[in-house]
Every structure is written in C-alpha cells, then in structure tokens.
Amino acid sequence: MPGPTAMNPWRFVVGFGVVSLLADIVYEGARAVTGPYLASLGASAVLVGVITGAGEAFALAGRLVSGALTDRTRAYWPLAFGGYTLTVASVPLLGLATGLWSAGVLVIAERAGKAARSPAKDVLISHAAAAVGRGRGFAVHEALDQIGALVGPLVVAGILVLSAGDLRPAFYALAIPGVAVLVALARLWARVPNPAAYEPAVRTTETATVPTRLSSQFWTYLTFAAATTAGFAGFGLLAFHLATHQVVPVAVIPVVYAAAMAVDAIAALLTGWCYDRLGVRILIAVPVLTALIPPLAFQDNAIPAVVGALLWGAVLGVQESTLRATVADLVPAHRRGAAYGVFAAGSGLAAFAGSALLGLLYTRSLTAVVSVTAAIQLVALLVFVGGGTFGARVKRGATAL
Known part of the structure; x- marks a missing residue:
C-alpha cells in the first residue's frame, strides 16, 4: 500500500x-x-x-x-x-x-x-x-x-x-x-x-521469479482483443452513412458523436465496477454488443441508427478501460510496459485493418458488413470461451491484490 x-x-x-x-x-x-x-x-x-x-x-x-x-x-x-x-x-x-x-x-x-x-x-x-x-x-x-x-x-x-x-x-x-x-x-x-x-510487495518484486517473456495467456487475450476490434466499425464510417443517406442532418452528427462519448464514459464506469466484482467473464459482452452495431447503425431510420451509434460508444468505453485493465492483471509489473505497447499496437492495427475492410464492404453491400462483422465477433467469442486460461490468471491476479 x-x-x-x-x-x-x-x-x-x-x-x-x-x-x-x-x-x-x-x-x-x-x-x-x-x-x-x-x-x-x-x-x-x-x-x-x-x-x-x-x-x-x-x-x-x-x-x-x-x-x-x-x-x-x-x-x-x-x-x-x-x-x-x-x-x-x-x-x-x-x-x-x-x-x-x-x-x-x-x-x-x-x-x-x-x-x-x-x-x-x-x-x-x-x-x-x-x-x-x-x-x-x-x-x-x-x-x-x-x-x-x-x-x-x-x-x-x-x-x-x-x-x-x-x-x-x-x-x-x-x-x-x-x-x-x-x-x-x-x-x-x-x-x-x-x-x-x-x-503489495508480492506484485512489485516479481522480477526474480517470473519469466521475462509475455505469457501464453496474454497472447490469447490479445488475440481475443484484436479479433473483436477488427470487427468494430469506426465512427467515421457510421457518420458517413448518417450523412450520405440523410439519416439525420449533418449538423446533428457531432451531437450524436458527443452523445456516444457520454455513453462511452458511462459504460466504462459500469463495466469497471462489474469487472472488479465478477472478473474477466463480463468481457464476453463485447463481441456480442459489437455484432449488434452494424444492423442498427446502418439503418436509414434515425432511431435505430442513433441507437447503433450509442452502442458503438458503449463498446468503445469498454475497449478503452476494462480491456486495458485486464492487461495489468495478466502481466507482471516488470513487463507491463512492453505488454501495453504490444497490446495497443496489436489491437490498434487490427482495428485499422477491420475498419478498412468494413469500409470496402460498405460500398458493396450492407448485408456483407453485417455478416462479416458477425463472423469476426463469433471468432472473438470462440477465442474468449476457449481462453479459460487467461480468465483463471486474471482471477488469481485479482485475488492476489
């Protein structure tokens, strides 16, 4: 302390x-x-x-x-x-x-x-x-x-x-x-x-007893995070749809974005509280919610489109808070710098590639966007369910704290 x-x-x-x-x-x-x-x-x-x-x-x-x-x-x-x-x-x-x-x-x-x-x-x-x-x-x-x-x-x-x-x-x-x-x-x-x-001292004197390489649990977790962010459309694409399909007036789009940022903050607080009590299993909601964004956000009706944008903000809030918090519970203190660097680069590059792919699919078919997003999130879900080892590591880390 x-x-x-x-x-x-x-x-x-x-x-x-x-x-x-x-x-x-x-x-x-x-x-x-x-x-x-x-x-x-x-x-x-x-x-x-x-x-x-x-x-x-x-x-x-x-x-x-x-x-x-x-x-x-x-x-x-x-x-x-x-x-x-x-x-x-x-x-x-x-x-x-x-x-x-x-x-x-x-x-x-x-x-x-x-x-x-x-x-x-x-x-x-x-x-x-x-x-x-x-x-x-x-x-x-x-x-x-x-x-x-x-x-x-x-x-x-x-x-x-x-x-x-x-x-x-x-x-x-x-x-x-x-x-x-x-x-x-x-x-x-x-x-x-x-x-x-x-x-506690046990968490800050790990260097003598913990291997220097990042664990397999971390790499499994990064695979899950990269998969779920790869199927996460950027707000730029959502805003493009809102504007070009005249779903809402262009002047309203920044207001929608601001509302999504407010939802981001609320979702971060709620999931952070749940994570400390329920553990890493709450992250199973991320691929499920992400798969729901395209069928809502890419509607030509304002109400479901705005709901989809707000859901986008909620998922972003979890990505920017609880996904990062989990890294600290998976990695010993002396390796966290490298872990956060790899995690940010890996998930960020996956998000970039995914956004480019979804943007390309958007020009072809909205059905393709919805289907591919669902498929990517299913992969993420399977990695999460199959990655019980990192869940056990997080639980042990939380207990140690």
Whole structure:
C-alpha cells in the first residue's frame, strides 16, 4: 500500500485522469481541425490521408519501442512527461507553421508523443488502480479522458466563431491547457515518485521469479482483443452513412458523436465496477454488443441508427478501460510496459485493418458488413470461451491484490 508520503490512490487515479482530460482538450481539439488546416496549406485529400495515417502509424507502432524501453529503463515518469511535452508543444506550434511539410511533421510529432507516453502512463495508472480495483481505476480515468475529448473540439469551435474561421488562434489557445497538463503531471510526479508502492510487495518484486517473456495467456487475450476490434466499425464510417443517406442532418452528427462519448464514459464506469466484482467473464459482452452495431447503425431510420451509434460508444468505453485493465492483471509489473505497447499496437492495427475492410464492404453491400462483422465477433467469442486460461490468471491476479 502507499507509503506515508504518497497521496491516496484514488486521488492519484483522478489526478492522472485530469492530466488526460487536459491533454485531450489539446490534441482532440487540434485533430478536429487538422484536415482543414492542412488543406489550407495546400494539401490534397490524398496528402491529408497520408499525413494523418502516418501519425496514427507512429502512435501505434511506436508503442512497441516505447513499451520495451519502459520496462528496460523503468523511467515511467520521464517517458510520460516527455511524451506529453512533445504533444502539447507540437499543437500550438502548428499555428506557426508556414509550410505544408512543417505542419505535417508537427502532426506526426503529436502522435509520436502519444506513442512515447502511453505504455508508461498505463503502467503508472495500473499501480494505483491495484489499490482501488483495476476495473474502477481504469474506468474513472477513461471517463475523465472522455470529458476532455468532448471539451476540446467545442473549445476550438468557439474560437473559430470568434476568429471568423481563422484556425491559427485555435492552435495558440490550446497552449493554455497544454501548460496545465505539464504542471499537473509534475505535481503528481513530485507527490508520488514511486507509484509501484501502491501494490503489495508480492506484485512489485516479481522480477526474480517470473519469466521475462509475455505469457501464453496474454497472447490469447490479445488475440481475443484484436479479433473483436477488427470487427468494430469506426465512427467515421457510421457518420458517413448518417450523412450520405440523410439519416439525420449533418449538423446533428457531432451531437450524436458527443452523445456516444457520454455513453462511452458511462459504460466504462459500469463495466469497471462489474469487472472488479465478477472478473474477466463480463468481457464476453463485447463481441456480442459489437455484432449488434452494424444492423442498427446502418439503418436509414434515425432511431435505430442513433441507437447503433450509442452502442458503438458503449463498446468503445469498454475497449478503452476494462480491456486495458485486464492487461495489468495478466502481466507482471516488470513487463507491463512492453505488454501495453504490444497490446495497443496489436489491437490498434487490427482495428485499422477491420475498419478498412468494413469500409470496402460498405460500398458493396450492407448485408456483407453485417455478416462479416458477425463472423469476426463469433471468432472473438470462440477465442474468449476457449481462453479459460487467461480468465483463471486474471482471477488469481485479482485475488492476489
């Protein structure tokens, strides 16, 4: 448990949630207008796709490197602080970019910052979450994170109204929450230099008794997570359907997205609470709910389409909280950095491939989208049911806590 100088573990979790909230205001606010900004500098649609796609590739594949580095150096705080610094510095500098390529480099740098910090951040949170319940700890963090994802684009929209559509002032203004990110993170670092103290000694002295390779249970779990995310349509495709089929007015689509983000936060909190009481078996709901999204969201009737979008938000909330919490219960503390890096890269690349596949199928047949999604989720369900070994490992880990 925490030593006498450490803050209460719940305060640490909430404090890190506030850091993520502020950071989301910065980079989600910027991402809301990155496409138009690059276009204003002369980028074609293809080049916008290349630049933003390269950024996402850095954000995913880069975690394989940063995750391994996290475990090797144990420099959790420096890596987290450095990653956040790169992100919050890159966004305001976009406003100073005078050419397309300098702006493109900054867009990629922002995503590289996320890759650098994410494994270290998840390890830090996992330690404190061990003392309050991993499901609830990651859920509260995700709920606060989503508040920032909502506020950021709204702040940018307001600034654009005041600046008559000039994008540069919006990037400059995002420096304010960016500075707040670093101040809040530095305070947490100073108060809790060693978050591993939140976990019982048996969880923090594992390095002498636990193999260095990631276990077969982890790889089975990653296979399940990758399978279920591969059949998870991105909101971009859902929004495309809502707009092109005139299911709802275009101006309403951001409202639908905001509502989905609210459901994301609620679902994270509910499933986090259930995970701490019922264990990993609650995740069986993920492939079941994911399979229900396409037949609802791709309707031409507004009510089922919106319900499908809200269900999409609920599944996303579980993916971003409870799926991540389970990794910490499957992997010993000294290997969590690498595990989170591999998990993020694996599930993220699966989601990218799945979104591309579903987008292609959408142009052919909605029936194909529904059928393929159901088939992919059935595979995920079979992996989950057959992966009783990782369920047993999680149960033992939860008991150990």
